Structure formats: C-alpha cells, structure tokens
Amino acid sequence: MNLSQTLSALFVGLAGAHAASNTAAPLVSSPGDISIIPGWSLQSSTRAPDDMPGLSQPGVDVSSWHRVGPRGTVMAGLLQAGVFNDTELFYSDNLNQLTSETTFRSPWLYREDFTLNPSDNQYFVLHTHGITSKADIYVNGERIVTSDEQKGSYGGHKYNLTDYVKDGTNSLLIRAFPTNYLRDFALGFVDWNPYPSDNGTGVWRNVEISQTGPVSMSPFRVITDLTKPNQNQKVNITLKTDLVNHAQKTVQVSVNGTITPPPGSKVGPILRSFELKPGESRTVSIKVGVEKASVWWPARWGAQPLYTVQANLLLHDTSMTVSDQTRAQQFGIRQVSSYVNEHNDTAFVVNGQQFQVMGAGYGPDMFMRFDERRVERIFRYMLDMGLNTVRLEGKQEQPELYEVADRMGMMVLAGWECCDKWEGWDYNDDAQGVKWGESDYPIAQAAMLHEAEMMQAHPSMLGFLVGSDYWPNDRATEVYLDALKDMDWKNPIIASASKRGYPKALGPSGMKMDGPYDWVPPNYWYGDQEGAAFGFGSELGAGVGTPEVGSLKKFMSDGDLETLWKEPDAKLFHMSRYDSQFFDRSIYNKALFERYGTAQDLEDYVLKCQMADYEATRAQYEAYSAKQNASRPATGSIYWMLNSAWPNLHWQLFDYYLSPMGAYFGTKVGNRLEHAAYDYEKKSVWLINHSLDLKGDREISIDLIDSNGKKISGTKVKTTTVPNSSKVVQEVSGIDKITDIAFLRLVLRDTKAKRDVSRNVYWLSPKADVLDWDESTWYTTPVTDYADYKKLQNLPSADVKAIVQTVKAKTKDGWTYADVQLENKSKVPAVFLRLNAINPDGAEVTPVFWSDNYLTLWPNEKLRVSVGFEGDIKQTVIEVSGRNVKKQSLKSPK
Numbered sequence: 001m002n003l004s005q006t007l008s009a010l011f012v013g014l015a016g017a018h019a020a021s022n023t024a025a026p027l028v029s030s031p032g033d034i035s036i037i038p039g040w041s042l043q044s045s046t047r048a049p050d051d052m053p054g055l056s057q058p059g060v061d062v063s064s065w066h067r068v069g070p071r072g073t074v075m076a077g078l079l080q081a082g083v084f085n086d087t088e089l090f091y092s093d094n095l096n097q098l099t100s101e102t103t104f105r106s107p108w109l110y111r112e113d114f115t116l117n118p119s120d121n122q123y124f125v126l127h128t129h130g131i132t133s134k135a136d137i138y139v140n141g142e143r144i145v146t147s148d149e150q151k152g153s154y155g156g157h158k159y160n161l162t163d164y165v166k167d168g169t170n171s172l173l174i175r176a177f178p179t180n181y182l183r184d185f186a187l188g189f190v191d192w193n194p195y196p197s198d199n200g201t202g203v204w205r206n207v208e209i210s211q212t213g214p215v216s217m218s219p220f221r222v223i224t225d226l227t228k229p230n231q232n233q234k235v236n237i238t239l240k241t242d243l244v245n246h247a248q249k250t251v252q253v254s255v256n257g258t259i260t261p262p263p264g265s266k267v268g269p270i271l272r273s274f275e276l277k278p279g280e281s282r283t284v285s286i287k288v289g290v291e292k293a294s295v296w297w298p299a300r301w302g303a304q305p306l307y308t309v310q311a312n313l314l315l316h317d318t319s320m321t322v323s324d325q326t327r328a329q330q331f332g333i334r335q336v337s338s339y340v341n342e343h344n345d346t347a348f349v350v351n352g353q354q355f356q357v358m359g360a361g362y363g364p365d366m367f368m369r370f371d372e373r374r375v376e377r378i379f380r381y382m383l384d385m386g387l388n389t390v391r392l393e394g395k396q397e398q399p400e401l402y403e404v405a406d407r408m409g410m411m412v413l414a415g416w417e418c419c420d421k422w423e424g425w426d427y428n429d430d431a432q433g434v435k436w437g438e439s440d441y442p443i444a445q446a447a448m449l450h451e452a453e454m455m456q457a458h459p460s461m462l463g464f465l466v467g468s469d470y471w472p473n474d475r476a477t478e479v480y481l482d483a484l485k486d487m488d489w490k491n492p493i494i495a496s497a498s499k500r501g502y503p504k505a506l507g508p509s510g511m512k513m514d515g516p517y518d519w520v521p522p523n524y525w526y527g528d529q530e531g532a533a534f535g536f537g538s539e540l541g542a543g544v545g546t547p548e549v550g551s552l553k554k555f556m557s558d559g560d561l562e563t564l565w566k567e568p569d570a571k572l573f574h575m576s577r578y579d580s581q582f583f584d585r586s587i588y589n590k591a592l593f594e595r596y597g598t599a600q601d602l603e604d605y606v607l608k609c610q611m612a613d614y615e616a617t618r619a620q621y622e623a624y625s626a627k628q629n630a631s632r633p634a635t636g637s638i639y640w641m642l643n644s645a646w647p648n649l650h651w652q653l654f655d656y657y658l659s660p661m662g663a664y665f666g667t668k669v670g671n672r673l674e675h676a677a678y679d680y681e682k683k684s685v686w687l688i689n690h691s692l693d694l695k696g697d698r699e700i701s702i703d704l705i706d707s708n709g710k711k712i713s714g715t716k717v718k719t720t721t722v723p724n725s726s727k728v729v730q731e732v733s734g735i736d737k738i739t740d741i742a743f744l745r746l747v748l749r750d751t752k753a754k755r756d757v758s759r760n761v762y763w764l765s766p767k768a769d770v771l772d773w774d775e776s777t778w779y780t781t782p783v784t785d786y787a788d789y790k791k792l793q794n795l796p797s798a799d800v801k802a803i804v805q806t807v808k809a810k811t812k813d814g815w816t817y818a819d820v821q822l823e824n825k826s827k828v829p830a831v832f833l834r835l836n837a838i839n840p841d842g843a844e845v846t847p848v849f850w851s852d853n854y855l856t857l858w859p860n861e862k863l864r865v866s867v868g869f870e871g872d873i874k875q876t877v878i879e880v881s882g883r884n885v886k887k888q889s890l891k892s893p894k
C-alpha cells in the first residue's frame with residue numbers, strides 16, 4: 001500500500017454498525033459491578049462533525065468508523081482494524097513511507113454506546129487509567145470533564161456519572177488530543193527507536209464504568225509486617241480501603257471478605273463495621289492475622305505463594321444489601337528494602353538476603369499493544385537467562401504485567417522515564433522537555449497516585465524510581481512522596497537512576513549511569529571506572545543484540561542487508577532514532593572488523609556479530625557476578641536493554657520475533673547460579689555462587705588449547721564453597737603462550753552428584769583490548785588496540801556428529817522436550833556451534849528454550865543439550881552449524 005492508498009483506507013473504516021439497543025444487556029447492573037468499555041468506534045476528528053455534544057448522543061451512526069478493542073492507541077487501533085499491517089509497516093523504512101504525522105496532528109475520537117438501568121440509590125462512576133496525551137469526555141451530550149483535568153498517559157481519574165446516565169442506551173465519547181513528547185506527560189521512546197506515527201495518542205488503557213449503592217470502596221492496599229522469614233511464623237496484614245458515602249444520610253456498613261491463602265497457611269475472615277456521615281470519605285484499616293505465613297521469593301530463591309483478597313461492602317439495612325465489592329486482588333508476603341552503602345551505592349535486600357540485581361530494561365510494543373502471553377514469554381526468557389529483575393523506565397504497562405511478575409517471581413523496578421516532559425527541570429540542559437509550570441504538578445500527582453495504587457500490593461515490586469537521568473525538583477519530589485505515602489507504598493523509593501544530583505527529601509540515588517551504551521571490550525567490565533563491575537549500574541551494556549539472519553530478512557530488504565555488512569558506518573533505520581548517537585553501528589563495526597576480520601558476506605557478518613555479542617553480554621554479567629562481594633560490591637546491573645519496541649538491530653537480548661541469539665546465551669552463561677568465569681584482566685578464574693542453598697564439594701577443570709586442539713595447559717582445582725559470594729580460585733597458566741588464538745574451557749563439577757554444573761568456553765587472543773579510560777564518553781570508552789580473533793576465519797574444519805536422541809512425549813500444553821547429542825569427531829575444537837529449530841514453514845521456532853547454545857566442543861568431546869518448545873518435534877528440523885562446522889539438518893527419531 002502506498003501513502004495515498006493508506007490514507008484513503010484510513011478514513012473509510014472497516015467494521016459495521018455497533019450501536020447498543022435498549023434491549024442489550026446492561027454493562028453494569030448490580031452494586032459492586034465494574035465493567036470495561038468493551039470496544040470503541042474510532043475516527044479522526046477531521047472526519048467527523050465538529051459537534052461533540054451531538055456525537056455523544058446515543059444512537060449516532062458511526063458504522064463507517066474503525067472498530068477497535070477496549071484499549072489501544074490510535075495506531076494500535078488502525079493496525080487492529082486492518083488499515084495498517086505491522087509486517088509491512090516494520091519492513092525496511094516503510095514506517096516513514098506508509099504513515100504520515102499530519103494524520104495525527106488532530107484529535108481522534110473514541111465512541112461507544114452501552115446500556116444501563118439506573119435506579120434510586122445507585123451511583124455510577126467512570127474510571128480512566130490514563131489517556132494520551134489528554135482528553136475531553138462527553139456522556140449523553142454533556143461534557144463531564146475537559147482536557148485540563150484528564151491529562152497525561154498515567155492520569156487515572158474517577159468521574160461521577162450518576163447525574164448523567166439514563167435508562168437504556170448511553171453514549172460515551174472521548175476526544176483524545178495529539179501528543180508531543182516534549183510538552184505532554186506521555187510514554188516516549190527518546191533514542192530507542194523511531195517514534196510511532198501517532199506518538200502514542202489515544203485510549204491506551206481500559207476505561208471502566210462501575211455501579212455502587214450509597215457507599216463505595218476502593219481496591220485494598222495491603223501492608224504486611226514481615227521482616228525476616230521464619231518457619232511457622234505469624235504475620236499481621238493490614239488492609240486499607242477508602243470508603244465514600246454518596247448518600248445524604250448517616251449509614252452503617254460492614255466490610256465482609258475473605259483472604260484465600262496458599263495451601264498450608266491460615267487466615268481468619270475479614271469483618272468490620274463502620275459508620276459514615278452524609279457525604280463522608282474515609283480511609284479505614286482492617287488488621288488480619290496470618291498463621292504459617294507462606295513467604296514469597298524471587299524465582300531463583302524459592303516459591304511464589306500468593307494470597308487473594310476479596311470483600312463485599314454490606315449496608316446495615318434490613319437485608320444487608322451489597323453496596324460495593326472489590327475485585328479479587330493478589331498479594332504476597334515478603335519484605336523488600338534498599339540502602340545506600342558506604343560507597344554511595346544502592347543495594348537491595350529481599351527477605352533479609354542481599355539481592356544482587358541482575359536485570360534488563362523492558363521495551364513495550366512501539367504501538368503500546370499489550371499481550372499478556374507475550375509478557376509471560378518474555379519473563380520466561382528472562383528467568384531462563386538467570387535474570388531476576390525487569391526495569392520499566394516510564395513504561396508501567398498494563399496491570400496484568402504485575403500479576404505475571406508475581407506469579408513468576410520476577411522483580412520489577414518501575415519508575416518515571418527520562419528526558420522529554422517528565423524531566424523538564426531548570427537544571428536539566430541535556431533534554432528539550434518543556435520546563436514544568438504550575439499546571440504540571442497536579443498531572444504528576446494524579447499519575448503517581450494512580451500507578452502507586454496499581455502496583456501497591458504486588459510482591460514483585462522492587463522499587464520505584466521517581467527520576468531517571470535527572471532527579472525531580474523538591475516540589476515534584478514532595479508531590480510524588482505524598483502520593484506514594486497516601487497509597488501506603490512500602491517499597492524503596494529512589495531519586496533517579498543516576499548520580500547527577502538528588503532532592504533533599506530522598507538523598508543520593510546510589511545508582512550510576514556512566515555508560516556504556518555502545519561497544520566496549522569484555523575486559524572493560526573488570527576495570528574500576530565508569531560502568532565497570534562495581535556499584536549499581538542502572539542502564540548499561542556493550543550495545544549488542546544483533547538478530548540472526550532469519551530474523552533480519554523479516555524486516556530488512558536486500559538493499560538494507562547489503563548496507564548492513566558492506567557499509568560499517570551507514571545510518572540504519574532499524575537502529576536508534578535518526579537524531580541519536582546510536583543511529584549507526586560504526587563503533588561496533590570498527591571493533592568487529594578489527595577483532596574478527598572484515599565481513600565476507602551477510603552470513604559471515606552475522607556470525608561474527610553473534611560471537612562478539614555473546615562475548616560482550618557474558619563478560620558483563622560474569623564481572624558483575626564475580627564482584628558481588630568485592631571490597632566495593634557490584635550490587636546490581638540493568639542491561640540496556642532486554643528487548644525492543646519493534647524489529648531492531650541492537651540493545652536487546654532476544655529479537656522482536658522472540659528468537660534468542662548470541663547476546664541471549666552470553667547472558668545465560670554469565671548469570672548461572674553456580675559458575676566458573678574467566679577474568680579478562682587478571683587472567684584468572686572466579687568461582688561464582690548466587691545460590692542460598694546448593695550444597696556439596698566442587699571441582700574446577702581449567703583447560704587451554706590452541707586452534708589445532710593442542711594442549712597449552714590443563715589443571716583441576718578443588719575448592720571450598722562460599723555462600724552467595726565469589727572468589728578468585730586461580731590464575732590460568734599458559735595465556736602468555738598463545739600464538740594466534742586459544743580456547744579456554746572451564747568446567748565446574750559437583751563431585752558428589754558427579755554432574756557438571758557449569759561448562760563454558762572462551763576464545764582468547766595473544767593481544768588484549770586496550771581501553772583509553774580517560775577518553776570515555778557517556779556512551780563508550782574508546783579502544784586503542786584490539787584483541788585479535790582473525791584466526792577464527794580460517795580454522796581447520798571440524799566434523800560434528802549430531803543426533804536428536806531423546807524425545808519426551810508431547811505434554812498436554814503442546815510442548816515438546818528433546819535432547820540433542822553432539823560429538824566432535826575431530827582432533828580440533830568445533831567452534832561456536834549454533835543449534836536452531838526450524839518449523840515446517842522454514843521459520844525458526846519461537847519461543848525456544850535451549851539448555852545451552854553457541855557451544856564450542858573440545859576435540860572428541862561429547863555433549864548433550866536439551867530443547868523445549870511448543871510444537872511437534874516430528875515436524876521440526878534441528879539445524880546445527882558452527883564457525884568451522886558445516887551446516888547439517890537433524891531428523892527426529894520415529
């Protein structure tokens with residue numbers, strides 16, 4: 001589709017009429033009901049009469065408008081309605097060709113008819129949860145709020161509809177105004193990617209209508225008094241809710257509810273009575289004792305028992321009528337705190353244990369489309385990589401994300417986003433955001449109140465950062481802190497993600513933002529400056545995350561692909577935004593070509609990228625793990641970033657299509673629970689232990705060989721165990737004897753269980769990368785001399801025998817698990833073997849979970865890896881290829 005065809009399709013609309021008739025089931029019908037507006041008719045205001053009162057009368061014919069779901073930005077709606085197709089939109093530079101900003105410079109209208117049957121003593125409330133950038137709202141021909149109040153992507157408000165609703169069809173019209181990231185409190189992408197054409201404008205979160213009797217109640221806020229977990233312990237829970245008496249008389253009410261505990265734990269019922277004066281609003285507290293409390297843990301350290309609370313609000317009339325009820329809310333019993341240590345670094349504590357953050361930064365969908373299943377898969381990938389924390393930088397997403405995190409044991413570090421309007425401070429000269437004025441503070445307040453209410457009870461919350469690159473000014477800090485206090489926020493509150501400054505009320509953030517964001521060599525992380533492994537790195541990485549060829553071909557044209565490997569300094573549309581430092585791969589490619597050799601073709605380029613990316617993420621996570629209890633401990637790091645908003649070439653650990661790649665498996669190795677790691681600076685081996693309870697003797701085998709498989713050195717070390725800490729075990733001997741390239745294998749063995757707990761291979765150069773620390777910028781530290789891995793281009797070839805050996809029966813949920821046996825039949829190492837599962841259409845299977853990948857096998861070594869994926873192994877081909885191994889396709893056993 002070209003631009004003019006797209007534009008005409010835009011205004012035609014696809015769906016048919018959708019007006020509710022008087023006979024349709026009411027949206028809400030009893031006190032305590034709350035319902036999402038189930039969908040919308042969407043149209044540009046330029047294509048509708050300029051008569052909001054008229055358009056918000058029931059029964060207006062909007063059959064020519066686009067039919068969209070309950071929540072979505074304008075672009076998300078147009079994608080859903082088929083006006084755009086994201087496969088096409090994301091291909092090459094189509095985003096620029098197929099969409100036009102002018103389409104989104106005018107307001108867009110969201111309209112829906114629905115049925116209500118109001119009666120005496122019934123009250124109706126409209127709940128918004130944020131509309132980008134701001135909105136006028138009309139009901140049945142009357143304007144109920146203007147865009148002066150309904151403002152900001154996180155502006156959640158309640159509007160009293162009682163006087164506006166009528167029996168039969170009612171109509172709701174939202175006029176959403178265009179978004180400018182510098183002027184509005186929105187969800188911007190700064191330098192992450194090109195901006196969505198609509199800047200995220202629209203009803204991106206649900207809108208709800210509730211019905212109550214004379215008294216209403218808010219969702220519960222849950223406070224537990226757990227400090228340190230013990231067995232059979234008693235915990236007190238305080239439930240807080242806001243009661244509002246809408247009636248003009250004094251009423252007696254009871255909160256009557258239940259907490260459903262996980263098996264083994266016991267909780268009493270909730271039953272408390274209150275008296276409310278005419279029109280009174282009051283926050284009430286209810287204390288409940290829990291016996292044998294089940295404590296919630298982050299995934300690696302234990303289980304995720306969850307409690308569910310639900311209550312009714314009963315009126316003390318003759319029949320104890322229900323006046324309101326809460327939705328079932330899930331919460332967990334655990335304790336999270338943070339402190340700034342003697343080095344001014346922030347450290348976190350979960351359930352009394354030092355919690356080293358091994359995290360990554362989350363990218364929402366470019367069009368803010370939300371798919372709970374996708375989030376689940378992303379978190380599952382995170383857990384598979386050994387990550388324990390996801391950072392949401394101003395992308396607090398939908399409420400379901402926190403439920404998924406609670407269930408899976410993923411910690412969430414949420415907070416406001418950098419730059420743009422959010423950081424329009426007088427002392428911030430780095431960003432162009434319009435400076436805050438008087439009218440901005442109420443928007444910030446509403447946002448903080450709303451997000452805090454949404455997150456409050458979730459055990460997965462690790463903390464909230466009220467600033468990112470910059471700290472909020474004192475007045476904004478007070479607004480944020482008051483709102484958090486009002487919402488009984490008991491988790492850490494941190495001033496910003498950097499050490500540039502801080503508001504008095506919060507003190508130093510203890511988080512460094514000193515880069516890198518672009519390529520640095522592996523030994524960088526073992527240094528003692530900038531982003532190296534000490535303290536808490538809030539966003540940092542070597543800028544890697546190149547997708548494999550199969551994925552690249554999905555979003556790059558032949559021309560784009562040729563540019564990618566042939567022109568190392570070219571500007572690339574699928575890197576960061578055009579005005580960003582990261583619009584090209586010049587720093588990365590210079591290092592790649594110097595270290596691994598100039599690319600011969602696309603496949604060669606991508607293979608070299610995978611090796612470089614693997615090396616980069618492994619070293620970053622290994623160094624942070626190794627230094628977990630150093631004299632200046634590495635308290636945590638957030639890889640920049642976890643994933644991308646669209647098909648992208650960097651800043652990710654798996655690609656947009658959920659294909660894992662080099663960066664993924666480097667991370668997975670670097671984060672292992674127990675691991676032996678090579679220190680590129682000291683040339684020594686670290687023993688790393690992140691576990692709290694794994695027991696037994698360990699032995700480390702250290703073997704160094706050359707490219708012909710000839711032994712340079714070999715040792716076995718027995719070592720004593722150390723709980724949740726790391727130590728240097730021994731220097732690697734023979735590093736000085738490397739001539740062109742060598743391979744170092746570290747195997748950590750549980751001798752009692754006779755099981756290797758970690759096995760890992762490095763390729764090493766006789767020449768180290770040399771960093772010029774003094775010339776560091778905010779995004780990288782230059783390298784004056786590079787390691788040399790060019791020998792990898794002409795290794796003697798290896799012959800690997802690979803068979804799919806064991807296949808477990810397909811599980812009920814459609815998953816297949818199989819083992820692949822690899823055997824190097826040669827006298828030389830088989831280097832960087834990639835295993836890939838291909839479905840009958842020739843596409844990579846995703847998501848896919850390999851126990852290990854991108855493996856290097858020793859001469860004659862046998863190794864077994866396992867794989868799990870959704871699908872049938874009989875229709876799946878497993879491909880194996882490597883740096884010096886020819887590609888082969890494996891058939892599954894009958």
Ligand SMILES: *[C@@H]1O[C@H](CO)[C@@H](O)[C@H](O)[C@H]1NC(C)=O
Pocket residue numbers: 085086087088
């Ligand atoms: C989107 O476009 C692609 C490529 O042109 C096509 O294969 C796909 O079927 C389209 N999707 C929809 C939902 O129309």
Ligand SMILES: *[C@@H]1O[C@H](CO)[C@@H](O)[C@H](O)[C@H]1NC(C)=O
Pocket residue numbers: 101102104105178179180181182195197198199
């Ligand atoms: C989106 O916001 C940017 C500022 O960040 C602005 O330059 C641009 O015009 C906006 N686009 C639209 C469609 O309003």
Ligand SMILES: *[C@@H]1O[C@H](CO)[C@@H](O)[C@H](O)[C@H]1NC(C)=O
Pocket residue numbers: 225234235236289
């Ligand atoms: C829980 O509350 C009860 C009664 O208020 C109190 O006696 C007890 O000490 C509390 N338990 C804890 C662990 O604070």
Ligand SMILES: *[C@@H]1O[C@H](CO)[C@@H](O)[C@H](O)[C@H]1NC(C)=O
Pocket residue numbers: 123160161162163244245246247
């Ligand atoms: C909502 O409006 C109704 C009808 O005017 C009124 O009785 C009630 O008190 C209002 N509720 C609040 C919380 O203002």
Ligand SMILES: *[C@@H]1O[C@H](CO)[C@@H](O)[C@H](O)[C@H]1NC(C)=O
Pocket residue numbers: 254256257258314320
């Ligand atoms: C409270 O609710 C429970 C069921 O959830 C019910 O059995 C009980 O009768 C209710 N109590 C009152 C006072 O209504």
Ligand SMILES: *[C@@H]1O[C@H](CO)[C@@H](O)[C@H](O)[C@H]1NC(C)=O
Pocket residue numbers: 342343344508
């Ligand atoms: C920590 O920060 C404070 C100022 O907030 C400063 O006085 C102190 O010297 C710093 N300590 C270290 C170890 O850098």
Ligand SMILES: *[C@@H]1O[C@H](CO)[C@@H](O)[C@H](O)[C@H]1NC(C)=O
Pocket residue numbers: 627629630631722723725726727728
């Ligand atoms: C970390 O703790 C272990 C065990 O106490 C100790 O052997 C090791 O030296 C410590 N590491 C550092 C870098 O201090």
Ligand SMILES: *[C@@H]1O[C@H](CO)[C@@H](O)[C@H](O)[C@H]1NC(C)=O
Pocket residue numbers: 353354629692693723724
């Ligand atoms: C983990 O290390 C900390 C000190 O860093 C210590 O207080 C804690 O007891 C250790 N946990 C276990 C299970 O050994």
Ligand SMILES: *[C@@H]1O[C@H](CO)[C@@H](O)[C@H](O)[C@H]1NC(C)=O
Pocket residue numbers: 674675687688689690691692693694695696697698720721722723724
């Ligand atoms: C890791 O720490 C645990 C808990 O103290 C201990 O049982 C285990 O042996 C340690 N493992 C290693 C490899 O040090």
